[in-house]
Amino acid sequence: MRLFSDKLAWAAPMAVILIIALFSVNLFAQGNPQVKNLPVALIINDEGQHVEVVKDAIKQMSKVADGAEPVLAFTIEKEEDIKNLFNDKEYYAALVIPEGYNEALQNAITNNSAATLKVYINQGFNYTGANFAKTALNGLITQLSGQYSTSFIEKMDGQQIDAATASVLVRPIVSEEQIFNPITASTANGSAPTLMAVPAWVGALIGGFILFLSSSSILKRGRLTRKQTLRLMGEQVLFGVIIALFSGFTVATLGSIAGINMPSYFLVGFFVSFAAFCFFLLVSAITAWIGKPAITLFMVVMLLGMGVLMTPQEMLPSFFVNFIRPWVPIRFASEGLREIFYFGSGFYTGGSFNTILGIGITGLAIYLLSILKQVKAQTN
Incomplete structure (x- = not known):
């Protein structure tokens, strides 16, 4: 019974509980997602009685009981701005009341032609x-459409109608869909950017930790001058470049073999390499200061982040939106690849690129500052 009296042995079940809890925390993010305030644009290009009916329906749709938030959050926009707004990811969709809608619905039975509302x-x-x-x-x-259908059928009660009129009576309003920034075929239903971004983080994490262990071993074998320590750190950064390139082009190659429809093999490979290198600098910086516990920290970040990467923030609990989503580095690599895959971006992807670059620069600065800690440790 000696094992049962050992304190370290009792740490095993506690560690298992903690790890399982971390793996399971994403159940709260994806177990029962509640959509709220999904941003949708409303474009009104007509006026009249029937246009007001659409507006009233939208108002009723936006009203919810017991202080709950509406599913869709409508904002009036101009049609000429919608493409830029979509490119800036301001809205998931738009409802368009086209010019002539009021007249088309007014004369739907006479003209045997249904009125059209557009969905972008x-x-x-x-x-x-x-x-x-x-x-x-x-x-x-x-x-x-169902409301108007009921009204039209009541008005035509007893009248003889032909097939064309019957069709309009059943569906006096139809929808016309137009897709912007389409998800191309063979990209895992839009998940390819995230699936290709995760290896960048994993590669940086594993590569950075192995190089940390190797550098620590060299430092322990003999006292190094500040210049020698700085040179060792430079070699570690150079190794980081090699690891990042291996990560990026391994991901791009495997994606190509798997049949992923990439806009450009080299563009994807270099972007993933760029993200992996910046993540590597962050990993190297934190491990240089706090040592082996950093690997646990980064694993926790990855585990918590997996639940928010492919889910719209409007479908996440507020805790994930406010305290987890902003701090997940992989998200910015995923968003950058999304710009490349679906929005026609080049290597520079705007905000996501700037954030990744900022992570890299900050990581490099913190890593270089760790030379003060290492030299101090050698003099003690």
């Missing part, structure tokens, strides 16, 4: 969010 879908923003917005908007259109 920003598919590349997030496949899940865009599809949810599309479903909700089409549901609204179906509801409006």
Whole structure:
């Protein structure tokens, strides 16, 4: 019974509970997602009685009981701005009341032609969010169409109608969909950017930790001058470049073999390499200061981040949105690759690129400052 009296042995079940809890925390993010305030643009290019009916339906849709938040959050925009707004990822979709809608619905039975409401879908923003917005908007259109259908049928009670008129009576309002920034075929339904970004973090984590162990071993074998220590750190950074290139082009090569429809093999390879190198600098910086516990820290960040990478923030609990999502480095690599895959971006992807670069510069600065800690440790 000696093992049961050993304190370290009792740490094993505690560690298991902690690790399982970390793995399972994503159940809170994805177990029962509640969509709230999904941003949708409303474009009004007409006026009249029937346009006001659409507006009223949207107002009713936005009203919820018991202080809950609405599923969709509508904002009025101009049609000429919608492409830029979609490219800036301001909206998942847009509902458009086209010019002539009021007259078309007014004369739907006479002209035997249904009125049309348009639905624009920003598919590349997030496949899940865009599809949810599309479903909700089409549901609204179906509801409006059903109301008019009932009214029209009551008015034509007893009248003889032909097949064309019957079709309009059943569906006096139809939806017309247009996809912006489409998710291309063979990209795992929009998940390819995230699936290719995760290896950049894993490669940086493993490579950075192994090089930390190797550098620590060299430092322990003999006292190094500050110049020698700085040279060793430079060699570690150079190794980081090699690891990053291996990471990026291994991901791009495997993606190509797997049939992923990449916009450019070299563009994807270099971007993943860039992200991996910046992540490597961050890993090297933290491990240089706190040592082996850093690997646990970064694993926790990765585990917590997996639940937020492919889920729209409007479908996440507020805790994940406020305290986890902003601190997940992989997210910026995923967003950068999304710009490349679906928004026609080059190597520079805007905000995501700037954030990754900032992570790298900060990591490098903190890593270089760790020479003060290492030299101090050698003099003691």
